[in-house]
Amino acid sequence: MATTSVSSPLRIGIAGLGRLGQRHAEALAFRTRHCNLVAACSPVASERAFAGEQLGIGRLYDDFDAFIADPEIDAVVLVTPTSLHANQTIAALEAGKHVFVEKPLALNVADCERVLAVAERHPAQVAMVGFVRRFDPSYMAAQASVAAGEIGQPFLVRSQTCDQNDPEGFFVRFAPTSGGIFMDCSVHDIDLARWMLGRPKALRAFATGTTALHPALAEFGDVDNGLAIVEFEGGARAVLYASRTMAHGHETSTEVIGTAGKLTVGEHAARDRVVRSDSHGVRHAVVKDFYERFETAFATEMAAFVAACRGEQPLSLTLADALEATRIGLAITRSLHSGQAEPV
Ligand code: NAI
Incomplete structure (x- = not known):
């Protein structure tokens, strides 16, 4: 399980570096306090090159399973196609990571319920959906x-x-x-x-x-x-x-x-x-x-995610709201x- 202490920066990995993912990645790399963006995952070589060259990220993955198995990551930010959100959230929670996943949580109720059930079994981990407003x-x-x-x-x-x-x-x-x-x-x-x-x-x-x-x-x-x-x-x-x-x-x-x-x-x-x-x-x-x-x-949202993972501030936005x-x-x-x- 993710072991984040209040004193150490949260080590974040991001999956998905498309239209929004690149923006989240830049904000996490350069403008968000109390965290380090240490890893990135994308099946697209040019997106991994962006993460390496523009953001200086050393741990680059083309495979999601290898990404979430990385013990140097405490939390993941998922900015992947919506159809992948539920399964990736579940896999990341089961790998012991805190999870921020972009909206919507899933495209059917059964998938949302599966995520809620897994999150309930991992109460010490944060699971947050990106309702930015x-x-x-x-x-x-x-x-x-x-x-x-x-x-x-x-x-x-x-x-x-x-x-x-x-x-x-x-x-x-x-x-x-x-x-x-x-x-x-x-x-x-x-x-x-x-x-x-x-x-x-x-x-x-x-x-x-x-x-x-x-x-x-x-x-x-x-x-x-x-x-x-x-x-x-x-x-x-x-x-x-x-x-x-x-x-x-x-x-x-x-x-x-x-x-x-x-x-x-x-x-x-x-x-x-x-x-x-x-x-x-x-x-x-x-x-x-x-x-x-x-x-x-978006900046305040990421700060809220980091603060929740570090145990500083609970979230009022819940997975039940996303469902x-x-x-x-x-x-x-x-x-x-x-x-x-x-x-x-
Ligand atoms: P996009 O298509 O530009 O980006 C998707 C990214 O996921 C690409 O980088 C792609 O290479 C990557 N990807 C695909 N399969 C992957 C896998 N198996 N593992 C890791 N990465 C993978 O889409 P966009 O616009 O960036 O949207 C992504 C998500 O963000 C969507 O769920 C969308 O609903 C959400 N979004 C939320 C917004 C908001 O206002 N909160 C605004 C725009 C998008």
Whole structure:
């Protein structure tokens, strides 16, 4: 089992060095305190070369089993395709490592339950799923405000994850392993809704969608714009929108509506606090992608993982939350395909 003392830096290995994995790796190597990024694993030679040459990592693996057997690693950060998350998390826990795994935990409930069962048998190890918005300063402030009763009883969350259109269609190539637009994008909004609403039980979901720009998604049963409604026990509701085709930039925004007020986070996707007023009108620059929007949150998330592994700070985000997000995301995805409301 991982033996991490508060005095020694956590020795981390990262698996997956793609679009997000490289960003996590750079943050762990250069900007995260109390840890050392000592190992990396990728089946792709150029990604291992990046880890060796750009990050100075000496322990490079092309094989995941050999990677998690490395006794010099205390904790692993998994930024691999979603379809691999459950089995890799289980293998890493069984190898005695703390685990951070990117969202979503898995693409079916049985896989989530398998992870939960293994994690229960390894209570001294941290197992954390990357719901990064829980570490974003604005979302944290909003949630604290809701929890303090400042908007009365929250009953409606209206939340969207909208990416700028990528004409090269990275997400089309990503579609076979992502679980579709709701499991990939809306899973963040689902987790947010549960967090803001106090974790109510989800009852039923309805979804529809349309394909505005990327017909190749049809082969995977996916759409590039998706809409969903989730009904919770007690009357609370969530209304979700996910898009791959925004013209202006990345716009993640959320409204939490309560009996005594409303909170709005991330409106208009402003990159900074500069507003230009001239003969063209009044405007501001826009965030271009999820990483630009959430870079601070990703850093805080990794710091929280390291602190949890070092026994300094417990996590409020649980694997049970990740399971519920998958359960709701799956009901939404079933509804997209059936055209009917689906039980969660
Ligand atoms: P990607 O396809 O760019 O990267 C996947 C990486 O995994 C590649 O480096 C690939 O070589 C590597 N890989 C594949 N099989 C492997 C194996 N058996 N062992 C080790 N490495 C392996 O995908 P991307 O966009 O980086 O996404 C990765 C994960 O991160 C996904 O689960 C995705 O849902 C999640 N993600 C989370 C975001 C967030 O906001 N929290 C944003 C973007 C992605």
